[in-house]
Amino acid sequence: MSTTAFFKSLRLSQAEYDRHAASQSSDTQDMMTCDENSPKLKIIAESEEVKEVLREASNAGEDWILVPYDPEDMVESVMHRIANIIRIPEKHLRLAGNEEILPSWEDVSELDFFTQTQTQPIEAILLPTSDVDGYVAARRKVGRWRRFPFEPPAASELPANPHARAQALFPVLDTTDSAHWADYIIHRQAAESRLNEAFERLEYYDENAPYWSMIRDSTLGALYGEDDLTEEECHKIADSVANTSLDAKDDGCEIRDANVITRIHSLVAPKSVDMHLTFHHRTRMYSVEYGYSLGFRINKEPVPPLTSFPNSNRKLNRMHSGQGWTTFGWFYLDDRRAEHSACPVSARHLKQVHDALFGPAKKGKLGERMSLRGTAKLMLASLGIAFDVAVDEEDKDENGDGHTSSMEACLELAAEKPGISAAHLRKICGIPPLKGDDTADLSKEQVTAPMDPSEDEYGSDDDGYGRGRRDEECIFI
Numbered sequence: 001m002s003t004t005a006f007f008k009s010l011r012l013s014q015a016e017y018d019r020h021a022a023s024q025s026s027d028t029q030d031m032m033t034c035d036e037n038s039p040k041l042k043i044i045a046e047s048e049e050v051k052e053v054l055r056e057a058s059n060a061g062e063d064w065i066l067v068p069y070d071p072e073d074m075v076e077s078v079m080h081r082i083a084n085i086i087r088i089p090e091k092h093l094r095l096a097g098n099e100e101i102l103p104s105w106e107d108v109s110e111l112d113f114f115t116q117t118q119t120q121p122i123e124a125i126l127l128p129t130s131d132v133d134g135y136v137a138a139r140r141k142v143g144r145w146r147r148f149p150f151e152p153p154a155a156s157e158l159p160a161n162p163h164a165r166a167q168a169l170f171p172v173l174d175t176t177d178s179a180h181w182a183d184y185i186i187h188r189q190a191a192e193s194r195l196n197e198a199f200e201r202l203e204y205y206d207e208n209a210p211y212w213s214m215i216r217d218s219t220l221g222a223l224y225g226e227d228d229l230t231e232e233e234c235h236k237i238a239d240s241v242a243n244t245s246l247d248a249k250d251d252g253c254e255i256r257d258a259n260v261i262t263r264i265h266s267l268v269a270p271k272s273v274d275m276h277l278t279f280h281h282r283t284r285m286y287s288v289e290y291g292y293s294l295g296f297r298i299n300k301e302p303v304p305p306l307t308s309f310p311n312s313n314r315k316l317n318r319m320h321s322g323q324g325w326t327t328f329g330w331f332y333l334d335d336r337r338a339e340h341s342a343c344p345v346s347a348r349h350l351k352q353v354h355d356a357l358f359g360p361a362k363k364g365k366l367g368e369r370m371s372l373r374g375t376a377k378l379m380l381a382s383l384g385i386a387f388d389v390a391v392d393e394e395d396k397d398e399n400g401d402g403h404t405s406s407m408e409a410c411l412e413l414a415a416e417k418p419g420i421s422a423a424h425l426r427k428i429c430g431i432p433p434l435k436g437d438d439t440a441d442l443s444k445e446q447v448t449a450p451m452d453p454s455e456d457e458y459g460s461d462d463d464g465y466g467r468g469r470r471d472e473e474c475i476f477i
Contacts, residue, residue, distance in 0.1 A: 007049045007128050010088045011056070017087040038068040042121040043082055043095075050126055057086040066121060069108060076104040082126065094132050096125040099139045101132060103209070145195050147220060148235035166270070171236040173267045174359055174366050183302035184270035191242040191263050191305040210409035211248040211258065211384055215241075217406075218381035225391075225399075228369035237370075240265040240357075241382045244305045254410045256281055261306050262382040268359040268366060272299045276309050277383040278319065281412055290412075291332030292419060294383060295320025296349075298356050317342065317445070328379065331419030337451030341419040344443045347428040350375055373429045380420065384411065389425045393434060401434070417446040 012020060044064045045051045051063035058065050065085055069078045075095060083090040095102045097113040102124070108114045116122060127135055150171045152158075159165050162181035166172060169185060198212075220238040223229060229237070245261035258279040265272050279292040293316040311319050317340070320327040329343040354375040359367035373389050380387040386404045390396035402422040403413045413420060423437035433439070440446060 008053060010092050011053060012087045014087065020089060021084070035068070035070065038070050040066045040068055040121040041078065042123045043067055043126050044123050045126050047131065050128065053086055053088070054126070071109050071114070073108045074104070075102045075106055075108060075111070078108070079104060092129055094127045094129055096127055096135060097122070101136060146239050148232065148239050150239070170265070171239060173233070173236065175268055178270050180270035180301050187302045187304055188265050191244055191265070194244055194305065195242055208246050208248050210250070210406070211246060211255070212243065214384040214386070214406045214409045215243055215262065215382065218384055218386040219378065221386055222377035222381035223374060226370060226374040233366065233369070236267060237378070240267055242305070245307045248409065250409065254281065254412055255279065258411065259309070259312070260383050261309060263305055264357055264378065264382055266357045269356070270302050271356045272302070273297065273353050273356060273379070274299065274306050275379055275382045276320065277385070278309070278312065278316070279411065287335065288333055288337060291316050292413070293317070293319045293330040294328045294420070295325045296328055296353065296379060297324045297326070298352055300356070329419035329421070331415060339415055339417050339448040340445060341415070341417045342443060342445045343419055343421045343424045345376070345428070346443065347372070347430070350428060353379065371429070373425070373431065376425050376429065384409070385413070385420070387420065387422070389422050389429065389431065390434060391431050396434060416448050
């Protein structure tokens with residue numbers, strides 16, 4: 001079947017579309033409402049196939065249609081109105097503007113595309129979902145994910161010496177010569193190539209986009225409080241983080257499953273650190289499945305980017321052992337809802353990671369300006385875990401302490417004995433304890449008493465919303 005015939009075949013009769021619309025939720029139907037005096041979008045098409053559908057839907061036979069929108073709309077609301085006019089269900093359609101896919105979950109008011117001066121209706125391009133990958137690939141801009149405005153020279157202008165070439169290709173700092181820079185270049189380019197390919201898809205329309213956004217925001221946020229770093233250095237460090245594998249599933253409210261692999265490239269040497277997180281959370285009628293494990297691997301010499309984790313079938317408390325991996329923390333509930341956890345990462349581990357990524361704390365060097373506390377926060381942030389380690393009570397009151405969960409991708413880590421502990425991180429970073437800090441040796445396995453059924457005051461259900469008294473609230477941002 002030709003593309004034209006296929007796209008046209010998605011168009012329903014009026015009666016069929018009316019039945020489809022009636023089957024949608026009341027929230028979906030409310031999205032159709034818009035004031036007659038609202039500004040208009042001019043919906044156009046690039047392909048003849050879509051133009052033909054627009055001509056059939058247009059009252060005047062034009063190959064475009066006008067669709068009203070409200071500045072308080074989400075893009076999704078605009079999509080519903082388009083679907084209503086052309087009688088093709090919204091799941092088959094995407095909108096593009098400014099050579100980018102417009103994210104359906106964003107508010108119109110938050111997108112620069114809708115803020116341009118209007119003397120005529122703004123033009124937006126209607127795409128079949130099958131054309132999105134091609135549209136994105138044709139307009140891909142290498143390095144759009146970077147926070148530091150870094151533009152490598154043309155290939156013909158690159159130095160032949162691998163060390164000098166690495167300095168020209170990447171925003172590195174305080175580097176010294178090594179026999180491994182050539183391999184560092186190969187593997188870092190491979191990791192960044194994955195970012196270039198995935199950026200638009202993750203940023204705008206992939207189901208993993210909220211989690212991707214959480215990683216991106218957390219990495220830069222992790223450097224807040226590193227007052228000895230310049231803004232430029234913070235951006236370079238944030239850009240050294242490259243997610244190489246991401247698979248996250250949510251229920252519309254909370255993350256239910258996540259498998260995340262991220263590489264943090266050294267800014268000072270041809271080294272890197274791989275981070276891995278596995279997470280699972282289900283609240284069922286009579287049970288709760290809840291557990292996670294995170295670990296790291298220091299690559300003292302360049303190795304290819306990791307895209308799958310080799311020990312995924314191991315138990316959570318042993319998942320990150322062997323093959324160079326070290327456990328940062330783990331947690332699970334047993335069948336009696338007793339918590340089991342440990343946060344075995346040590347000061348020695350943090351120093352090893354710190355020195356691999358930023359160099360030793362020598363006077364005037366990057367390693368002196370980056371703390372162990374900042375290193376731990378960056379490691380967690382690279383997996384999408386925004387985590388603060390308060391240095392005193394004032395810092396705790398102003399900036400919080402522990403995990404801060406995103407509203408867009410809520411990763412539930414709260415527990416009586418969590419596997420990632422601000423108290424433990426304070427201890428190994430040499431920060432005095434705060435009031436209420438757990439004084440137990442949290443590097444060893446902690447086990448709480450089983451949950452008394454009478455304490456499960458909210459009951460539980462199969463939609464993931466059951467809670468007991470032991471569960472604490474997340475801080476949302």
